[in-house]
Amino acid sequence: MLLAALQGVSELFPISSLGHTVLIPRLLQWHVDEGDDSFLAFVVVLHLGTAIALLVYYRATWVRIVRAFAASIARGRFDDSRDEKLAWLLVVGTIPVGILGVLFQASVKSLFASPIPVAIFLMLNALVMFAGEALRRRQSAQSGREAKPIERLTWLQSAGIGVAQSLALLPGISRSGASIIAGLMVDLDHEDAATYSFLLATPVILLASVLEIPDLFKPGVVVGPVEAIAGCVLAGLTAYASVAFLTRYFQHNDLRPFGWYCLLAGATALVLFSTKVIA
Amino acid sequence: MKALAIVLAVVFVGCAILSIAHPLEPSTVTRALGFSSDKAHAKHPFLYFVLAVLSLIWLRFQSAQPAR
Numbered sequence: 001m002l003l004a005a006l007q008g009v010s011e012l013f014p015i016s017s018l019g020h021t022v023l024i025p026r027l028l029q030w031h032v033d034e035g036d037d038s039f040l041a042f043v044v045v046l047h048l049g050t051a052i053a054l055l056v057y058y059r060a061t062w063v064r065i066v067r068a069f070a071a072s073i074a075r076g077r078f079d080d081s082r083d084e085k086l087a088w089l090l091v092v093g094t095i096p097v098g099i100l101g102v103l104f105q106a107s108v109k110s111l112f113a114s115p116i117p118v119a120i121f122l123m124l125n126a127l128v129m130f131a132g133e134a135l136r137r138r139q140s141a142q143s144g145r146e147a148k149p150i151e152r153l154t155w156l157q158s159a160g161i162g163v164a165q166s167l168a169l170l171p172g173i174s175r176s177g178a179s180i181i182a183g184l185m186v187d188l189d190h191e192d193a194a195t196y197s198f199l200l201a202t203p204v205i206l207l208a209s210v211l212e213i214p215d216l217f218k219p220g221v222v223v224g225p226v227e228a229i230a231g232c233v234l235a236g237l238t239a240y241a242s243v244a245f246l247t248r249y250f251q252h253n254d255l256r257p258f259g260w261y262c263l264l265a266g267a268t269a270l271v272l273f274s275t276k277v278i279a
Numbered sequence: 280m281k282a283l284a285i286v287l288a289v290v291f292v293g294c295a296i297l298s299i300a301h302p303l304e305p306s307t308v309t310r311a312l313g314f315s316s317d318k319a320h321a322k323h324p325f326l327y328f329v330l331a332v333l334s335l336i337w338l339r340f341q342s343a344q345p346a347r
């Protein structure tokens with residue numbers, strides 16, 4: 001249940017859920033086999049809870065997006081609707097992460113999902129957030145450009161945010177952190193960059209978990225229905241609370257506190273694992 | 280550009296079929312593309328299917344009459 005709560009929070013906070021899934025069990029000496037089918041199936045359930053929480057939180061937006069998307073396909077052309085532009089921006093932004101994720105997730109994870117690379121990537125995640133925030137402040141100070149709304153993103157900019165999101169395939173790099181920084185670089189404000197990041201993450205997390213549901217019924221998988229439902233609900237509740245908190249937080253604040261956390265956590269983990277204080 | 284959309288749709292349908300039938304010997308490339316049977320998964324055919332559908336939607340957007 002602790003893992004479920006951790007997943008719900010760390011999936012949306014810009015601190016890398018995958019990195020925490022690798023580091024926390026080892027730091028707490030849980031002896032979890034992350035390659036075990038039962039563990040992977042439980043993680044699928046937690047992702048499903050997170051995706052449902054995101055869908056519920058942004059339900060009104062998703063209803064408008066899906067309606068506008070269907071209308072534009074039926075019509076066979078774009079109109080000037082804000083929701084239609086947002087729908088197609090999300091499609092364009094999801095394509096890179098969909099392709100890169102399906103093709104490379106397994107090999108990247110098998111290469112880097114051990115504590116020392118994760119600790120290094122976590123520190124790198126922090127440096128990217130610090131650098132992104134500094135660049136954004138410099139851009140604003142020099143050019144005095146106003147932040148633009150999400151629907152004024154270009155297709156290329158949305159694809160760029162999608163590519164940035166794919167960096168989260170590296171355990172220790174945060175999906176939301178990378179995509180929020182990419183959003184800031186193309187003149188979104190923090191609140192819109194975070195909102196776009198969460199909207200972009202929703203179909204990816206939802207589809208990835210739904211497509212892995214058959215794994216729950218593979219022979220040898222031992223995830224009880226009570227454990228599965230409780231994990232899904234707990235991950236969903238913590239994810240909902242996280243997205244509610246973060247959307248308010250980013251109205252007036254930036255990524256630097258999360259950068260300090262990642263830097264500290266990464267450095268601590270690097271010292272502990274490289275000096276073999278924790279094996 | 281219409282021809283490109285059609286070619287892409289055909290290529291993605293072909294990839295989807297290969298990732299369902301997975302007839303190729305396992306290697307780094309065939310495993311990543313989902314064309315080998317050692318780690319069969321629904322994600323690959325789904326991705327190729329979605330990309331094929333998006334290619335056809337792109338074709339439809341090019342074929343539709345402009346608004347008056």
